[in-house]
Amino acid sequence: MADSAQAQKLVYLVTGGCGFLGEHVVRMLLQREPRLGELRVFDRHLGPWLEELKTGPVRVTAIQGDVTQAHEVAAAVAGAHVVIHTAGLVDVFGRASPETIHEVNVQGTRNVIEACVQTGTRFLVYTSSMEVVGPNTKGHPFYRGNEDTPYEAVHRHPYPCSKALAEWLVLEANGRKVRGGLPLVTCALRPTGIYGEGHQIMRDFYRQGLRLGGWLFRAIPASVEHGRVYVGNVAWMHVLAARELEQRAALMGGQVYFCYDGSPYKSYEDFNMEFLGPCGLRLVGARPLLPYWLLVFLAALNALLQWLLRPLVLYAPLLNPYTLAVANTTFTVSTDKAQRHFGYEPLFSWEDSRTRTILWVQAATGSAQ
Ligand SMILES: NC(=O)C1=CN([C@@H]2O[C@H](COP(=O)(O)OP(=O)(O)OC[C@H]3O[C@@H](n4cnc5c(N)ncnc54)[C@H](O)[C@@H]3O)[C@@H](O)[C@H]2O)C=CC1
Numbered sequence: 001m002a003d004s005a006q007a008q009k010l011v012y013l014v015t016g017g018c019g020f021l022g023e024h025v026v027r028m029l030l031q032r033e034p035r036l037g038e039l040r041v042f043d044r045h046l047g048p049w050l051e052e053l054k055t056g057p058v059r060v061t062a063i064q065g066d067v068t069q070a071h072e073v074a075a076a077v078a079g080a081h082v083v084i085h086t087a088g089l090v091d092v093f094g095r096a097s098p099e100t101i102h103e104v105n106v107q108g109t110r111n112v113i114e115a116c117v118q119t120g121t122r123f124l125v126y127t128s129s130m131e132v133v134g135p136n137t138k139g140h141p142f143y144r145g146n147e148d149t150p151y152e153a154v155h156r157h158p159y160p161c162s163k164a165l166a167e168w169l170v171l172e173a174n175g176r177k178v179r180g181g182l183p184l185v186t187c188a189l190r191p192t193g194i195y196g197e198g199h200q201i202m203r204d205f206y207r208q209g210l211r212l213g214g215w216l217f218r219a220i221p222a223s224v225e226h227g228r229v230y231v232g233n234v235a236w237m238h239v240l241a242a243r244e245l246e247q248r249a250a251l252m253g254g255q256v257y258f259c260y261d262g263s264p265y266k267s268y269e270d271f272n273m274e275f276l277g278p279c280g281l282r283l284v285g286a287r288p289l290l291p292y293w294l295l296v297f298l299a300a301l302n303a304l305l306q307w308l309l310r311p312l313v314l315y316a317p318l319l320n321p322y323t324l325a326v327a328n329t330t331f332t333v334s335t336d337k338a339q340r341h342f343g344y345e346p347l348f349s350w351e352d353s354r355t356r357t358i359l360w361v362q363a364a365t366g367s368a369q
Pocket residue numbers: 015016017018019020021022042043044045065066067068086087088089090104108127128129130163190191192193194195
């Protein structure tokens with residue numbers, strides 16, 4: 001009895017395990033994956049919070065490493081049953097060069113796949129993004145779409161380009177023979193804009209609001225809806241997908257799944273106010289206060305300033321032509337594919353997700369009363 005229980009213990013590797021999403025995946029695995037025997041957390045920057053996890057019943061191994069270094073990835077993957085590859089360079093603000101984004105997101109993913117093949121790891125879950133689909137450069141709305149909705153996916157920005165290519169690599173690798181001769185089983189999860197505890201952009205908006213005396217100013221029409229999903233549910237979906245890949249390999253292998261939950265469809269700014277409002281901020285204007293052409297001009301000016309100042313200083317404001325285009329284009333998903341394929345149901349209700357996020361904003365910014 002004890003022997004068979006022991007034999008079922010699995011080794012999981014989470015790349016990017018110290019990031020916003022990665023930390024939630026790590027904690028979710030420890031809470032909700034009964035077959036977990038060892039959890040390897042691989043990241044370029046290890047978080048101090050990992051130490052407290054090492055005292056629990058599951059062996060937690062922190063590995064400082066870089067996904068662009070094939071030998072470091074192979075060493076981390078060797079002996080793992082499942083890899084959840086969430087490491088990535090999330091940059092739509094021009095902080096990193098296009099080459100670096102490609103190197104981390106595409107070559108890093110290639111290294112993870114090759115490591116699985118070489119070392120005999122059979123199950124790979126990749127964190128892709130809604131950005132693989134859109135919004136496209138033409139600003140076409142994607143309204144309540146699902147994984148089969150036709151959409152002209154045209155990318156120019158390095159981040160969506162890199163995520164699209166990496167996702168393709170992962171899906172194409174499905175079925176490749178790994179060491180030992182068995183097939184690799186892969187799938188890709190595509191979160192929409194993730195929110196929740198640890199969401200840095202939410203914190204930036206909060207700080208900006210405080211600097212402006214508690215006010216934020218509407219820039220995007222309320223009618224432009226954005227798909228958002230709570231980080232705890234995204235993490236749960238990763239854990240479930242990873243768990244079910246073996247049993248449902250024929251169904252799930254090579255598939256993509258949008259990440260979704262019960263979060264309401266709203267504009268990016270109205271959605272943020274669900275959390276920032278209870279923290280004391282107010283959004284001014286039922287309509288955008290500035291005409292759209294002026295926003296386009298300011299975004300272009302920011303891009304120009306970024307380019308001019310680059311030799312001297314990194315100027316990377318939130319508003320640039322790409323972020324404006326994304327914020328100003330409706331992109332919402334409505335699907336039950338993950339439910340049908342591997343029984344996913346959101347673990348956290350909208351009310352719960354909202355409360356948790358509000359508490360985090362209050363604590364993270366010291367505004368808790
Ligand atoms: N934040 C969002 O709204 C969305 C994120 N995603 C995807 O989710 C994944 C996680 O994103 P976040 O948690 O938001 O970002 P994050 O920046 O908080 O986490 C990424 C983690 O990857 C690590 N990392 C970066 N480069 C690395 C390298 N060369 N080697 C090893 N580790 C490296 C970072 O240190 C960080 O801990 C990414 O793949 C991203 O593309 C997808 C959809 C939406």
